[in-house]
Amino acid sequence: MLDIQFIRDNQDLIVLKSLQKGYKIDVKELTGCDEKIRKLLGEIEQVRAERNRLSENSKGAKPSEEDIEKGKNLRNRISELETELDPLVKKFDELIKKIPNISLDDVPVGESEADNQVAKTVGEPTKLDFEPKSHGRLGEERGFIDKERAAKVSGARFAYVKGNLVLLQFAIIQFVISVLTDPDILKTIIQDNNLEISDKPFTPILPPALVRTDAYEASARLNAAEMTYKLENDDLWLNASAEHTLCNMYMDEILPESSLPLRYIGFSTSFRREAGTYGKDTEGLLRMHQFDKLEMEVFSDQQTGLNEHKFLIAIQEYLMKKLDLPYHVLMKCTADIGKPNARGVDIEAWFPSENKYRETHTADYMTDYQARRLKTRYKTADGQTKLVHTNDATAFALGRTMATIMENYQTKDGRVKIPEVLRKFMFNMDEI
RNA sequence: GGAGAGGUGGCCGAGUUGGUUUAAGGCGCACGCUUGGAAAGCGUGUUGAGCCGCAAGGUUCUCGCAGGUUCAAAUCCUGUCCUCUCCGCCA
Numbered sequence: 001m002l003d004i005q006f007i008r009d010n011q012d013l014i015v016l017k018s019l020q021k022g023y024k025i026d027v028k029e030l031t032g033c034d035e036k037i038r039k040l041l042g043e044i045e046q047v048r049a050e051r052n053r054l055s056e057n058s059k060g061a062k063p064s065e066e067d068i069e070k071g072k073n074l075r076n077r078i079s080e081l082e083t084e085l086d087p088l089v090k091k092f093d094e095l096i097k098k099i100p101n102i103s104l105d106d107v108p109v110g111e112s113e114a115d116n117q118v119a120k121t122v123g124e125p126t127k128l129d130f131e132p133k134s135h136g137r138l139g140e141e142r143g144f145i146d147k148e149r150a151a152k153v154s155g156a157r158f159a160y161v162k163g164n165l166v167l168l169q170f171a172i173i174q175f176v177i178s179v180l181t182d183p184d185i186l187k188t189i190i191q192d193n194n195l196e197i198s199d200k201p202f203t204p205i206l207p208p209a210l211v212r213t214d215a216y217e218a219s220a221r222l223n224a225a226e227m228t229y230k231l232e233n234d235d236l237w238l239n240a241s242a243e244h245t246l247c248n249m250y251m252d253e254i255l256p257e258s259s260l261p262l263r264y265i266g267f268s269t270s271f272r273r274e275a276g277t278y279g280k281d282t283e284g285l286l287r288m289h290q291f292d293k294l295e296m297e298v299f300s301d302q303q304t305g306l307n308e309h310k311f312l313i314a315i316q317e318y319l320m321k322k323l324d325l326p327y328h329v330l331m332k333c334t335a336d337i338g339k340p341n342a343r344g345v346d347i348e349a350w351f352p353s354e355n356k357y358r359e360t361h362t363a364d365y366m367t368d369y370q371a372r373r374l375k376t377r378y379k380t381a382d383g384q385t386k387l388v389h390t391n392d393a394t395a396f397a398l399g400r401t402m403a404t405i406m407e408n409y410q411t412k413d414g415r416v417k418i419p420e421v422l423r424k425f426m427f428n429m430d431e432i
Numbered sequence: 433g434g435a436g437a438g439g440u441g442g443c444c445g446a447g448u449u450g451g452u453u454u455a456a457g458g459c460g461c462a463c464g465c466u467u468g469g470a471a472a473g474c475g476u477g478u479u480g481a482g483c484c485g486c487a488a489g490g491u492u493c494u495c496g497c498a499g500g501u502u503c504a505a506a507u508c509c510u511g512u513c514c515u516c517u518c519c520g521c522c523a
Binding site: 037038041042044045046048049051052054055056062063067068069070071072073074075212214235254375377383385 | 442451454462479480481482483484490491492493497502503504513
């Protein structure tokens with residue numbers, strides 16, 4: 001959510017920036033509501049002050065009949081005004097939640113994901129001297145992926161992942177953690193990208209996979225209908241990303257400035273309903289109801305928030321380069337970055353069987369938009385309380401990463417070579 | 433799942449027959465006095481959020497959270513979340 005003071009002062013900007021994201025905002029309705037609330041609140045406070053004076057006068061003793069009568073009147077007046085106030089506050093909350101975050105100036109303006117811009121391309125699309133197989137077919141032929149039996153047990157978009165492909169997943173996890181916990185590697189990445197930020201390593205973290213409605217809503221990530229599973233008997237939702245239980249872990253807290261940045265590398269199984277995607281990506285591991293993911297989450301001060309965002313992207317690229325996978329980086333346009341984002345970047349990896357790039361990573365920078373409702377703040381050295389800036393970014397979505405490795409590293413006889421850096425994490429196998 | 437206890441300010445902790453508590457006392461922290469310097473001592477300040485105001489300042493809310501009763505709620509009632517102890521179950 002945005003700061004109401006900022007909204008009052010920048011109404012035209014809000015309307016314009018919202019429109020660029022595809023949100024038609026009636027900002028006058030919000031500010032009008034805000035004015036009414038403030039006026040009414042002023043009245044209520046006056047009556048309350050009167051009541052407080054009354055009980056102060058009685059100084060512990062029982063007040064006179066006359067004062068009791070006065071008190072009764074004041075109470076009735078207060079509850080009258082409050083009855084008037086309640087619906088206004090509800091409306092205000094609804095309206096202010098509708099306003100998306102303001103995109104940064106370097107975010108391309110666009111109407112759909114078709115307007116995303118390729119910022120850079122790294123590596124050449126893999127050339128194979130044979131007809132490439134899709135990772136789905138390859139995986140089934142080799143017994144790595146069994147979706148038919150999974151469908152019998154759990155339905156479409158589930159899989160049994162088996163054998164050496166499982167070793168590959170665990171190897172990727174080990175590899176990522178070995179990079180993100182190594183200050184020397186991080187220092188190099190920071191220097192190579194001219195970022196002036198801390199080289200503090202990431203803390204590995206296993207977050208809860210279930211999240212309560214209030215914490216989920218406060219994170220501005222609850223996208224109920226199309227995305228998230230709700231547990232009927234409890235006030236709980238299934239994680240659609242580790243980020244959904246990482247971003248809110250410091251909800252209602254004030255952190256010392258010296259503790260920032262807080263950097264986490266989380267692992268979690270993610271669950272998505274994928275409603276409205278019937279018939280799309282039905283083969284292989286690209287679009288599953290359940291998949292494992294390594295996600296980076298950073299809480300920082302306001303000055304370094306943008307650099308942390310760039311840092312996370314640099315890490316994503318470092319990891320992709322180490323796996324020697326061809327990819328390109330997309331600057332997502334205003335329509336595609338999402339409501340809480342100020343800036344968003346996708347990485348798409350090359351898929352030889354489809355002869356195109358497919359999304360494997362996202363990096364989201366929320367400025368203080370997410371922290372405002374979460375009330376995650378920090379105290380500066382000179383005693384000011386400020387909202388943290390939050391960043392999240394995929395390290396690797398494991399299903400999609402294995403898919404692109406399988407496709408780019410496949411051999412003519414239907415096997416898969418293992419990227420050099422992963423071998424030591426899988427018993428030195430060079431092929432599966 | 434059953435039984436019980438409890439959630440108070442940065443921390444500890446008092447207050448629960450409703451009214452000198454607009455939260456005692458202590459610790460910590462900050463500033464000042466004192467000192468050659470320090471400690472001790474003394475003094476002042478120290479949750480967070482909003483509104484009005486150029487400012488000085490004023491004002492409201494905040495004792496897990498949400499309702500309710502009352503002239504008046506940390507205190508009583510209801511719901512809810514969380515923590516702890518014991519039992520049961522469980523990887």
